[in-house]
Amino acid sequence: METENIYELITGKLEGWLTSAIEMLPNLVLALLIVVAFYVLAKVIRKFVGNMLSRITDNKTVTGLAETLLAVLVMGVGFFFALSILNLDGTVTSLLAGAGIIGLALGFAFQDIAANFIAGVLLSIRHPFGIGDIIETNGLFGTVEKLNLRNTILRTPQGQFIYVPNKEVYENPFTNYTRTGKRRIDLACGVSYGDDLEKARKVAVETLSSLDMRDESKEVEFYYNEFGDSSINFSIRFWIDFDRLPDFLGAQSEAIMALKKAYDKNDIMIPFPIRTLDFGIRGGEKLNRVMEASSNN
Structure with a gap:
């Protein structure tokens, strides 16, 4: 049943x-x-x-x-x-x-991971920099190797790789050096008080204007800016086409060598600091006298 x-x-x-x-x-x-x-x-x-x-x-x-x-x-x-x-x-x-x-x-x-993820998406859509651009952010300088959903990967000029959280890049100011394809080089120098300032300016401007790597669409700028301890100091500026870091470093090096050579040729002196070493027990004694006195004793 x-x-x-x-x-x-x-x-x-x-x-x-x-x-x-x-x-x-x-x-x-x-x-x-x-x-x-x-x-x-x-x-x-x-x-x-x-x-x-x-x-x-x-x-x-x-x-x-x-x-x-x-x-x-x-x-x-x-x-x-x-x-x-x-x-x-x-x-x-x-x-x-x-x-x-x-x-x-x-x-x-996972709020930090989510913040980096959203920042990575926004950076990819807004595209303030691309792969291969040279940027500086949060005190870090390098070439952008990769942008993923969590990190921005930079390669420093020394070859190291730095992983920067996307949140830090997105929320803080950063500089893109290659966005415009141009960069200005600023050189600081000085001439002695005894030199002709007009001549020194003319020689410097003509010298840098003749550089091959200079952007000819923009003039060379020259400004005296202060009376130094041993020289009258000036800054001189010119623009170059910029795509890679060696473009900037090479042009800067060539400009320094060309300016030094031109000033030597035109008998214009670039002063350098001079130090006087006092070996005497009392101030003002000559070193040779101190040495002679020591040898006689």
Whole structure:
């Protein structure tokens, strides 16, 4: 008797499930069609977003991430619609609540990672610098080797690699030396008080104006700026085409050598500090006298 009751119970359950499945079959088919439709829509949107972002940034990491996030978002919406059609609203509510709680917990746990991630996306979209640009940020100077979603990688002139968090780059001022393709070289020098200042200026301007690497679209600028201890000091400026650090260092070196050679040729003196060493017990005694006195004793 008990076996018959169990058999009837199981049979009734199976018949009930079969009846429910037959009744839900139209909704199930509709839900499957919705999932397929959103899957196709996700692929279309992914391709469209990829083409659009490729015109804005060359960073394939950001482009691929944006494509994936949008595709997952569209598929998630389609999945929730399908659950609603199957009268699983409670499941939808539970999933949304769980996702919100998990997202909040992850946000607190990985807020620095999230900040660097968002900063990396914004840097890639706004594109204030590109791969190969020479920048200075947070007291660090180097060439941009790579921009990923967490770090900006710089290579210093000495060859070391520096990993700078994207958040630090985005939130702080930085200098892009290669953005305009031009850079100004400022040289500080001085001439003696006995030299002709007009002649010294003319020689310096003519010398630097004749340099091959100088940008001829901009004039050489010369300014006297102070009376020094042993010289009248000036600064002279000129522009060059700038793409790599050796462009700047080479032009600066050539300018220094050319200016020194021109001043020597025109008998213009560049003073240098002179130090007098006093070896006497009393101030003002000559070194040779001190030596003679010491030898006699």
